[in-house]
């Protein structure tokens with residue numbers, strides 16, 4: 506880190522007043538000040554720069570400081586920056602909804618806005634439970650989720666996430682959710698769901714899942730055919746299926762949405778992260794007219810009573826519309842294909858590596874496990890060593906325990922991908938010598 510007085514003063518001022526997310530301040534007291542972003546690069550106070558290999562927590566699909574997106578947000582700010590979304594509406598939200606629905610399977614016909622991924626999930630679960638409640642069905646209350654699931658950090662979203670060290674202090678206060686076994690073992694997983702559904706066929710309301718890639722749980726990947734079987738089973742038993750595409754949406758998996766690989770389609774989908782290209786915070790939950798209609802009544806008690814102050818904020822909608830403009834360009838899809846091919850070739854070249862193991866890929870997402878000794882999991886001691894190693898090399902990679910992954914903006918160049926691959930190989934070599 507540079508030893509410069511302006512830099513140091515920012516670091517000290519930050520440490521004096523700010524409590525950072527997912528940060529153990531005793532171990533990591535100092536945060537790196539960033540002043541500028543351009544493409545895949547983040548720039549610090551001085552000359553130092555960091556290659557953002559994780560799209561700043563999976564959000565910046567088009568890279569940083571995109572001038573087109575910035576312009577669109579600016580233009581919107583001059584018109585209307587915020588308006589209450591109950592009883593009022595605006596063009597950016599209408600246009601965005603029409604455009605999103607056009608990219609989703611046909612039965613998605615309504616868009617509900619919220620503020621982020623966790624809230625999009627909360628809304629999805631409330632929609633599903635109240636759908637049955639509004640019809641006078643008081644039996645269907647149980648929810649199924651997948652082992653190793655992550656759906657966000659609010660209380661409802663924590664309940665839907667697999668028990669983990671993240672949630673341990675609150676575990677006894679979370680509502681009950683049943684977790685079926687890992688989908689990368691298809692037979693066991695499908696059998697698990699079958700027997701649960703058979704044991705209480707009329708009590709399950711919803712099944713929630715991250716399609717094809719379970720992100721925070723360790724970039725665990727599984728087959729579309731497994732998910733097809735699970736959704737089919739769920740539908741046969743009258744469950745509503747909720748796809749959490751917060752990480753997988755908008756080209757990440759090589760198609761617009763991970764559900765585009767499926768034959769069986771979910772009933773509710775949650776989107777955020779890439780939705781605004783990482784420019785503004787926003788989430789949406791989409792559903793069918795049939796689900797929407799179950800809330801129609803002259804009885805106001807059947808309303809979906811959920812809102813946030815900034816619901817459908819016009820600036821966030823403008824950012825999302827601008828991001829869609831870029832997503833709809835051929836150039837973006839050429840980039841996605843190029844990243845997929847580069848990942849494939851590098852993965853192939855590292856086959857049977859003694860330390861870089863379980864190299865796996867779904868579209869633009871590449872993940873691997875560092876295999877040194879027995880331990881695994883988010884609290885793995887290698888995590889901090891790996892993080893610091895790459896930061897020193899000017900690459901932002903944020904390991905999930907002993908799992909490393911690349912989830913870069915689509916504008917990343919092949920030379921920049923090579924920098925990451927070479928750093929991974931060099932790190933593995935250091936580990937080989939040390940352990």
Ligand SMILES: *Cc1c(COP(=O)(O)O)cnc(C)c1O
Nearest residue numbers: 621622623655656657720751752
């Ligand atoms: C990040 C994430 C969330 C939570 O989104 P936030 O915007 O951080 O609240 C939920 N589900 C998945 C799959 C995610 O990756």
